Amino acid sequence: GQQVMQIPQYQHVQEGEDFTTYCNSSTTLSNIQWYKQRPGGHPVFLIQLVKSGEVKKQKRLTFQFGEAKKNSSLHITATQTTDVGTYFCAGPGAGGTSYGKLTFGQGTILTVHP
Amino acid sequence: DAGVIQSPRHEVTEMGQEVTLRCKPISGHNSLFWYRQTMMRGLELLIYFNNNVPIDDSGMPEDRFSAKMPNASFSTLKIQPSEPRDSAVYFCASSLASTGIGWANEKLFFGSGTQLSVL
Numbered sequence: 001g002q003q004v005m006q007i008p009q010y011q012h013v014q015e016g017e018d019f020t021t022y023c024n025s026s027t028t029l030s031n032i033q034w035y036k037q038r039p040g041g042h043p044v045f046l047i048q049l050v051k052s053g054e055v056k057k058q059k060r061l062t063f064q065f066g067e068a069k070k071n072s073s074l075h076i077t078a079t080q081t082t083d084v085g086t087y088f089c090a091g092p093g094a095g096g097t098s099y100g101k102l103t104f105g106q107g108t109i110l111t112v113h114p
Numbered sequence: 115d116a117g118v119i120q121s122p123r124h125e126v127t128e129m130g131q132e133v134t135l136r137c138k139p140i141s142g143h144n145s146l147f148w149y150r151q152t153m154m155r156g157l158e159l160l161i162y163f164n165n166n167v168p169i170d171d172s173g174m175p176e177d178r179f180s181a182k183m184p185n186a187s188f189s190t191l192k193i194q195p196s197e198p199r200d201s202a203v204y205f206c207a208s209s210l211a212s213t214g215i216g217w218a219n220e221k222l223f224f225g226s227g228t229q230l231s232v233l
Contacts, residue, residue, distance in 0.1 A: 033221060035222075041226075042225065042227050043157070043207075043222070043224050044224070045221040101159060101162060102147070102159070104149075104156065104157040104159075105156075106156045107156060107157070
């Protein structure tokens with residue numbers, strides 16, 4: 001079935017350093033979503049990318065969707081302690097009854113040292 | 115809007131007991147998802163419903179797990195009998211998904227989850 005692989009699993013940074021997490025799929029994705037889960041919390045939607053090569057920014061966060069729509073990345077510039085949490089990418093099913101299905105990557109756990 | 119509401123927040127039970135988790139999706143949403151989260155396996159999709167109909171339950175671990183959605187505002191996930199390996203956080207999420215050819219995946223709104231511990 002559809003799988004999205006995410007790396008790295010863990011990332012430890014000093015406050016002010018940049019952070020990037022990558023998401024890869026073996027098949028073309030119609031879209032990809034990114035979520036953030038704070039420690040002890042629930043996943044919260046950040047953004048959805050739909051177009052090939054799309055780049056979207058939210059303040060210090062930059063999201064990219066690859067030209068082949070098989071990979072995506074989330075980059076955080078100058079991390080802050082409030083960025084701590086797990087970042088997930090999520091991709092849809094390939095078709096049939098999987099259309100509405102959203103499969104999550106393993107997530108990247110970000111810790112920020114002040 | 116109150117968001118997705120799950121109950122209970124925490125459940126501690128003994129092996130062999132029946133466990134029922136409850137979810138109230140956001141009013142007007144037509145899709146509901148049950149996910150299980152563990153350190154080892156991450157966020158796993160167990161089952162999802164569209165317009166109260168189960169669409170894909172391929173993620174349900176085994177026959178001990180069952181889910182229902184009797185109406186648009188309520189869903190349950192039942193484990194009977196429960197086992198220690200079922201211990202996890204169970205999330206319910208809802209969305210307003212367009213359907214038909216080429217479903218569009220709309221963003222999911224997650225509940226706060228139920229922390230289940232089976233002793």
